[in-house]
Amino acid sequence: MAQQAEETCHASTSKQIKLLKHEEAFNALTLIQNAAGGKRVAPKKKYSKPLMVDISVQTLTPSQLQTDLGIGTSMTNSSYLQMPVIPAQSLNTAFISSPKKDQDTSDASTPSPPPSPDKTDSDYILFLKFIGQTQYYSIQKDIAIPAIDHYYSLQREVVLQQLQGKQLVLGGDGRCDSPGYSAKYCTYTFMDTLTGVIPDFSLVQVNETTSSTEMELIGFQRSLSNIEDANLAVDVLVTDRHVQIRKAMITDHSDKNHQFDVWHLSKSEKKKILVIKPKKLPTEVKPWIPSICNHVWWCSRDPKDKLEETWTSLLYHISNRHTFPGKLVTKCGHPPLSADAITKKKWLLKDSPAYEASEKVITNKLILRDIRHLDRFCHWIVRDISFYDVKILPKTPGI
Template structure:
């Protein structure tokens, strides 16, 4: 899978308009409290004040002093136009600029310094209201003379707060779950998008954008591999071990370049049993690679029985080889299964050397099966302290002569021992 950064936000724009009728992501309107000094300690989540919503144009009991111009915050309708900017440079800036957690009490303290851009009168804080939309905040101001203006805490992308889009995308790209991050935000009393909004943004915006970006990168990779004979290494990975897996991802990588030309995701409902998911993933990915007009010379897999059969019947024109890592792992498991335990204790100190010897045989053979077999059988001579032996191709160990100290430290097996014969 390709690594997609949040910088793909320019591609996240869509004409789909999410309404505000759903309670878990619609705007929550909350009147701003009076202009009395506010405590900046933790406060509970705001709720709608019904009395304030029915109030008429305010007549303040005492007109507060007009704050100095350098301390004033002046909202403007022009900010809304700038928030709607959707150019590539603007989106890049949105995704990379720093974000902070601002406490509501501190923001209300700031709003108390706002003056009207039309008449210069102070804003009537008790008639202004905060409207929440997921992670975003919108504040509607009303001055002493009845002029209305507003301010939004986030720029908009197709009339959607950029923060909501970025949160939905970041949840996917980080590999975390929405439930965990939502619980994290709940503990902090942090405003967060609801599950309905998250899954809508995920389905309609984030995943299609990631898919398009992956398709673009895959097209570039396929062009680079065109005309080359590929040596594909493939393996499947399930979401859980054993026969209870629900999903299996089968991935092919070109051994020469290290790039991944294709992968397939298989769900267990597509098969009769979970142990067939790896075979289906293998067949799909290999068919997709061949459909891209790429030449496959060698396929390297584990010793999966169904894949071995498929390579023999359906892909006999390709060389099929076994992955050394899986082979080494299998041999180690068989050694550890030796019984009785007394024999296992004699062989156990040699397990690391045996596994390393498998890799050594693979490197030294260079495709010669006879040499591979003789090099592998030479292991029995080595672990019994015999380093020269009769053979057609391999007649001695590849290591330098051992010193008397090395020979003394090794736990050699006796040639006639039951452990060596086993």
């Protein structure tokens, strides 16, 4: 009997300890829940509701608990072990099954601090400390940008040393952060046509000028001045057909040979043909667009005195006249055409509206003036700089 009473006492004691430690266990679960939710809340003295706990505990009255454990009967009859009768606390078994509801309950009891705009939810969940916006820009200004600027200066010195003592053929082009007349920034870049290196570039902001249309000219003059200050000899400058740069080359840099990019001029001619009015005329001239663009490349190989005459000979070719009067150019450069090739070609009649529209484009005064700047056959330079700008300097505010 004594051994049986002892076993019963030990079993009852274990059950009682388990029930008494429910509160501590749930408090520990609450701490884990609050840590996962990002709220640093002290453990509650009262019974707390854990997060996503799928268990059930039966609520027992003090009399049922005393009867089931045998407290006051077998334990009180044992002389070697006396345990007071401890009234059991009623346990709330209405556990929360959704995190949202549990979050609302904890928020109602304990107010949480307002969220910071510089921190994300992951910062609260993992208790991570991260730099704010002010510190980020401070590091960028005081550490990152000076380091980049120093490294660029070192590289630029190496490039300038490599170009010393050479007659340079430089290509230049400007790129704005937005099209039209509302640009805020413009980057003008010079590239050496033989090595492909960038000896200098300039960033111009619109508030440095009276108008956004002048930013490219200022960038051109600033970069060219930096190159000349580095004692580099510039023989040829290749640009697009920018009006202000053309004038600056005549007035301020007449000692340098100013060339236009063949690719850029060919692309310009194609655009002018496509906008011929009325709309039906470009349809008739459209089959000749590849031949007209190729003719720009063809005549740019001729000497400067033959360029204009070679260019205007295109009017004879598109009207199926391959020998014609002229001073230096009297016939087309292609071999004689076969009868089959002549039949398949859609020739333009001399007095037709399509021929007259093409004549206006080909004999335009600006074209006849600019075609003379192709005698060095400088090509793809502006395009290469444009590809460089697209890859390195995308159209974003601040570039």
